[in-house]
Structures are given as structure tokens and as C-alpha cells.
Amino acid sequence: MNLLVCFIGVFIGTLTGVLPGIGSTAAMSLLLPITFTLSSTQSIIMLAGIYYGAMYGGSTTSILLNVPGEGTSMITCLDGYPMAKKGRAGPALGISAFGSFIAGTFSVAMLMILGPLLANIALSFGPPENVSLTFLGLTMVTYLGSGSMVKSLMMAAFGLLLGCIGLDIVKGTERYTLGILRLRDGLGLIPIMMGLFGIAEVLITIETSLEKREIFKTRAKELFPTKQDWKDSAGPITRGTLAGFFLGVIPGGGGMLASLMSYAIEKRISKHPEKFGTGTIEGVAGPETANNAGAGGSFIPLLTLGIPCNVVMAVLMGALMIHGISPGPLLLKEHPNLFWGVVGSMYVGNVMLLALNLPLIGLWVKVLRIPYSLLFPLIFLFCIIGSYSLNNSLWDVGVMTIFGVLGYFMKKFRYEAAPLIMALVLGPMFEVALRQSLMLSNGNPSIFFSRPISATFMTLSLFILVSPLCLKMVKKRRPGLLKGDKEF
Amino acid sequence: MVNNFFNRRHLVVLGVMLSFTLSLGVCHTLLLAQSFPSKEMELIINFSPGGSTDMMARMVGNKASKHLGVPMVFINKPGGGGAIAANFVANAKPDGHTIGTAGASNLGTLLATGEKIPYTLKDFSGIARAAIVPMIIVAKKGRFDNFEGFVKEAKQKPGVLTFGSWGSKSTSHIVGELINQVAGMKVKHIPFEGGAKAMTAVLGGHIDVAVATIGTTQSNLRAGTLIGLAVTTQARLDDVPDVPTMKESGYPEATFSSYDGFVTSSTVPKDRLEIIISAFEKSMKDPEVQEGLKKTGMIPAFLRGPEYDSFLASNLELLRAVSTKAGIQ
Numbered sequence: 001m002n003l004l005v006c007f008i009g010v011f012i013g014t015l016t017g018v019l020p021g022i023g024s025t026a027a028m029s030l031l032l033p034i035t036f037t038l039s040s041t042q043s044i045i046m047l048a049g050i051y052y053g054a055m056y057g058g059s060t061t062s063i064l065l066n067v068p069g070e071g072t073s074m075i076t077c078l079d080g081y082p083m084a085k086k087g088r089a090g091p092a093l094g095i096s097a098f099g100s101f102i103a104g105t106f107s108v109a110m111l112m113i114l115g116p117l118l119a120n121i122a123l124s125f126g127p128p129e130n131v132s133l134t135f136l137g138l139t140m141v142t143y144l145g146s147g148s149m150v151k152s153l154m155m156a157a158f159g160l161l162l163g164c165i166g167l168d169i170v171k172g173t174e175r176y177t178l179g180i181l182r183l184r185d186g187l188g189l190i191p192i193m194m195g196l197f198g199i200a201e202v203l204i205t206i207e208t209s210l211e212k213r214e215i216f217k218t219r220a221k222e223l224f225p226t227k228q229d230w231k232d233s234a235g236p237i238t239r240g241t242l243a244g245f246f247l248g249v250i251p252g253g254g255g256m257l258a259s260l261m262s263y264a265i266e267k268r269i270s271k272h273p274e275k276f277g278t279g280t281i282e283g284v285a286g287p288e289t290a291n292n293a294g295a296g297g298s299f300i301p302l303l304t305l306g307i308p309c310n311v312v313m314a315v316l317m318g319a320l321m322i323h324g325i326s327p328g329p330l331l332l333k334e335h336p337n338l339f340w341g342v343v344g345s346m347y348v349g350n351v352m353l354l355a356l357n358l359p360l361i362g363l364w365v366k367v368l369r370i371p372y373s374l375l376f377p378l379i380f381l382f383c384i385i386g387s388y389s390l391n392n393s394l395w396d397v398g399v400m401t402i403f404g405v406l407g408y409f410m411k412k413f414r415y416e417a418a419p420l421i422m423a424l425v426l427g428p429m430f431e432v433a434l435r436q437s438l439m440l441s442n443g444n445p446s447i448f449f450s451r452p453i454s455a456t457f458m459t460l461s462l463f464i465l466v467s468p469l470c471l472k473m474v475k476k477r478r479p480g481l482l483k484g485d486k487e488f
Numbered sequence: 489m490v491n492n493f494f495n496r497r498h499l500v501v502l503g504v505m506l507s508f509t510l511s512l513g514v515c516h517t518l519l520l521a522q523s524f525p526s527k528e529m530e531l532i533i534n535f536s537p538g539g540s541t542d543m544m545a546r547m548v549g550n551k552a553s554k555h556l557g558v559p560m561v562f563i564n565k566p567g568g569g570g571a572i573a574a575n576f577v578a579n580a581k582p583d584g585h586t587i588g589t590a591g592a593s594n595l596g597t598l599l600a601t602g603e604k605i606p607y608t609l610k611d612f613s614g615i616a617r618a619a620i621v622p623m624i625i626v627a628k629k630g631r632f633d634n635f636e637g638f639v640k641e642a643k644q645k646p647g648v649l650t651f652g653s654w655g656s657k658s659t660s661h662i663v664g665e666l667i668n669q670v671a672g673m674k675v676k677h678i679p680f681e682g683g684a685k686a687m688t689a690v691l692g693g694h695i696d697v698a699v700a701t702i703g704t705t706q707s708n709l710r711a712g713t714l715i716g717l718a719v720t721t722q723a724r725l726d727d728v729p730d731v732p733t734m735k736e737s738g739y740p741e742a743t744f745s746s747y748d749g750f751v752t753s754s755t756v757p758k759d760r761l762e763i764i765i766s767a768f769e770k771s772m773k774d775p776e777v778q779e780g781l782k783k784t785g786m787i788p789a790f791l792r793g794p795e796y797d798s799f800l801a802s803n804l805e806l807l808r809a810v811s812t813k814a815g816i817q
Contacts, residue, residue, distance in 0.1 A: 328707020
């Protein structure tokens, strides 16, 4: 019975992950009433399955259609979609499925072994640590761009500005809300992302004739990753798993930060960084693994401390409470069946998802063969339904449309959307943490360096910022010493 | 010939058809007026799924739907701190089929702290108060022995100790400042995005205390990683019988809990409102509903429509007074 529930969960999760915008939160809230009739263990198994499934499914639309289903899938678009355009959609989907499986299994294992210990380490991340972490993320934002550095920075700055719209966290002052009630919460990440990536991509693509050329070289050369792909992906998968897992454990760390870091790390240590953005397998393997590891990691604060670190975990917590169970430090002692049931189902769920997704790759690749004239209205339809379903409001559809048009012009003039989105996410996080920290320290900025964890990340960020300059200086003195530097 | 074409018989037939149609229309309206509700009802929830308001709304709403005899459709319209949903309900069609959740957030703190909100209390008619949400002051285990110890240290070091709330200008912020005022302390306020984040900060030792709900903190309280210093209710709570109330600690003025309930637009006719109110009354009396509410850390506390109206009004005044005094405007 538990197995059946698990399967239903992952199946529905995959479906909702594939449909852009209709994220796991919407699915979970729709299915919450059903969980009232199931036992507590079964409800959690199903809801967790939905969460996992959505993680797997979200990468599908990112790779095939450049439409990120969830925030965390955005990074996958950067190299996944170009791979699909080159006829390598199969390997991309395959690597992301396998990577997700490895990450999921790893994070469940870590949950079992080190859960409570990790949770306590995560607690030591307070506002100053969040500042340093998001600062690190912000320094890596430009790694997302593959074109002009200046343009990436402009887009990042624009993203920071867009992130300011809304209420200020400390005083509640209205910023750029223009008296509109909706803007008090800001513009909303998902509609902007769907607009800049999905809608804009469609608008650009339909500029070229619909019949003349195949948009996707769908004479798919391979359906599965080649040996070379595996060799190239081994490193990214390992690094992505570790990075993603630890970032997921930190309350509020977020899957987006995990996939960003993974992408940036891979690009930085790659022997061919300029190929990123044109369809490298590392650019898909790393981030996809990281966001699944992050998903697994985010269960730890919930199950061991009773702290939900994202919206999905909050829904899970609500479902547990309805059954009279408060997740927290006593969960393992008081409800061991539940705890181990959930852990076991995560293993099983991962296997099920792999088994579900691999055969589907052939099917998904066939989707790309649909003539674009039929495909793009479907994309529009799903995007509109998806963005409406976020808040049951047409406002989000409007935001998506406006940013879709904006994104079209951005693509025309080669301004990239990824740095914008990343700055839009990280900016507010940075500001909140910064103001909290300064309130704690009475305005003394040394708080960021006096605490060990924070100091580490800050030093790392400053190093990353400064090192290209140092390298350039070294290069000037000894020209030809360093290979592979990017030009402006 | 023209005269014969349109003769008396035709007129009669026309007249019969017309009167038949008219009477159908009248019957339709009469039927509608007599059987309310005549189609599914919409319950607009002002927060995202999974939260305590959402849980409460679904539990109570499901039972009420059975008493009303029509399906209840739950629509989450989060945003604006609950203002979006409230605005929607206030401007909905006055046929009584649209109701919504409202409480200390959208009909309390938002209106009390001088925000530019496009509605007032007068735009709503209360259906029922469903729950009281008590607040508890928590600290990390070992940090303070009890509330007196906290007050003592706060007075010794004004401006050094910190308390976390679940949001700027929220009920927890206002209650925190209220406690500052009545106890004569200067504990710094640090806003967090949600009760869970504030609790995390306390557990990690980054802030000294937090003003949170039982729902968020109950598991850690039971495990002993957090201790409760005081609760803001009239009487001690069953969940945490060892934690004294603010009244017992010597500060009866700091007795204030958050609240949540259901409202509809004030344009809905009184007879329909009565039908809705009685359905919710029956729902609230259901032991399953009461159990469910208690499990999520809320106290079932039913108040009938008109009483909820006065309750909302008086609490709004109180919130206004405190927030002005604390400078939260």
C-alpha cells in the first residue's frame, strides 16, 4: 500500500514538474485533502514523492523547451536547451535523471546517518552567515553569462533593482509599489522566469520561418549518454551532490543557490569554460544533481528540528500536524515508523523515478518532432495556465507576458536573462540578511568577519572577485602564460 | 392580406409566450432567493497552502459545506499580507457565494499600522471567529531560566537583547513591543520572514527570544531544545502547562492573541448571511473540527458573526493604540 502511494506521488510529481509553473506546491495543496484519508506515513510518502517527482520533471521542460518549471530548473536551461537544439536532448535528459538519482540516494543516506548532526551545524547559520553566502552567490552571478561581461552585469543590476520592488522587511516601507496592492509582495520570481525564458524563447524562435528549418535537429544521434558523457559528468555529479546537499540543509539556503554554485564551480574549473552556454554536459549534470541533492537535504531540518526551510516543507509540516504529529527533535523517538517509512520511501521513490523517467526519454524526444507551429501554442498555453495557478490571479499572467516581450528584446540584443533572475533571487535575500545582521551588531560591519563561518565565505567571495584581476596582472607581465582566458 | 396575417390569434399566442417567459424568469429569481446557496461556494484563503490559516479554512469549510449542501471550493489568493484576498471578498458579487478568511492579519495589523489599504472593516460582515492563535515567548534552552530572568537581564542591558518576530508590523512584532512597553524594557526587534525562521535563529543562538505561535514551536518545546518563558493568553495552555501567562508574570496588559475567522462582503443580504453563519456554527461545534484545530496549535474559539464584528473592531483599536505608542506606523 505504501508502495502504491509512493508511486502515485512520484507520478503526479513528475507530471506537475513537467508542466511549467504548476509547481509542487500547487499539486501538494490539491492533494492535501486526500491525505486526510490516508494514514500519516502514507501521506508523507505521497507528498514527499510529489516533491521529488517535481524536481525530476522540472528539468524536462527546461531542457526540451527552455521553460523552467521551477526556480531551481532555470540553470538547467542554460546548457540543457542548447543541447536539445543540437540533437542531444536524450543524453541531457538521461544524465539529469541519473544525476538526480545519485543525488537523491546520497542525500537520503546522509539523512539517515548524519541527520541530527548536520541539522545542528545548519543552525549555526544566522543572518551574518546568510549575508556571506548570498554575497558569494552574487559574485558568481556573472558566471551564468556566456556573452559580454558588461551586459551580464547590467542584467544583474537590473535584477537587483527589480528585487527591490515591494515592502521593505524592516520598516514595511513601500518601494516602487505604485499604490498597487499586488506589488507589495514584489513582482514574483516564477512569472518573470517563465516570461524571460519560455515566452521570450518562443517569440524569438517563431521569427524564423516555421516550416523551413527544423528547430531541433531531431535526428537524435543518441538517446542515452555516451561513455564520454559519463566520463565528463562524473566530476560535476560528485561536486554537485556535495554542494547541493549542504546548501539544502541550511535553512533558507535554497535549491537555486545550489544549482548556481554548481554551475559556477563547473565553469570555473572546466578546461573549456567558453563552451558553457552552448550545450556542455557538465552544465547540465552539475546543477541538476545539485538541486536534487538540495531537495533531499531540505528534509533534514524538517525531520530533525521541525523547521521547514521552503514552502513545500511547510505544506508537509502542515500535513503532518493534521495527523497530530509535530516534526521535530522527538520525531525519531516518538514516531520511528514514520521516520523510517519516509526514509525508505525516498530510496524507493528515487528508484521509481529513474525507472519512470528513463523510458520516457524516448517519448520526450519525440515531442520535439512536433512541428513548431503546433508546439508553440501549447507552450504558451501551459505557461499561461502555470502562471495563473500560482496565485489564482491573472496578475501573474500579465507579469509573465510583459517580461516575455522584454525577454524577446533582450535576446535580440544579446542580453542574458540568467544573471537577472539570479540577482532577483539573491538580492532580496542578501538585503534581508544584511539588515538583520547590522541590527544585531548595532551597525558594526565587522560582524561578518568575526564569526568563523561567515568569515570563510566572505574571504572566499573576495578571493573570487579579486583573483581575475590578479591573474590579468600576472598575464600582463608574462604574456602567454595562461591559456583559456575569456575576452571581454 | 396584412390584417389577417397578424390577427387576434397570433396576438394571443404571443401574449402567452411572453407571459410564460416572464413568469419563468420570476420563478427563477424566486427560486434563487428561496434556495441559497444555489451553486458552489468559494472560500478565498488569504495565505498559501500548508499554513495554519489554510488548514483551519479547509477543516472548518469542509464541514460547513456539508451543512450548506453545496460544494465548497477553496481558492488560495495569497499576497499583500492577506489584503489581496480580503479585497477580493469585499468586492465580490453580493450574492453570498464568496466568503473568505480574515483575522488579525488582513483585518487587524494591516489596518492598524497606517498602510494604504483599499478597504475598511465596514466592508465586511463577520461570519464566525474560528480560532485564537496564542503566542508564546520562547528562548533557547539554558539562555534564561524564566520570564523574570529575561526581564532582569533586559533591564540591565537596554538595547542589547534581541527578539525576533515573524514579520515587521505583524501581530508578533506588535505584541513584542507591547511587552517592551509594559515591562519597561528595550529589547531590540529583529524581523524575520516567518515564524520558522525566527525560531531557527533562536535555536542557533543568534537572537535571544522570539515571539512565535505554539504551532511553530511545539515540537521543540516538547523536546526541550526551546523553553517557553510566557504565553499571551488568559489562562495557561494545555500544550505547555508549565509556562506561566503574562498575567501571572505581572503584566496583564500584555494578554493578546492572534485570531482567525471567516468573513464575507457587507453587501450580502442579511438572510443569506444567517444561513452561512448557522452552517459555520454547526461546523465549529463538530468535535473533529475542534480536534483538528487543536492539533495545529490553535484554540477553537467560536464567535457568531455580529460578535466577531465587534471583536474585530475592538481588537483593531487595541492594535492601533499599541502600534502608535510603539512607533510602528
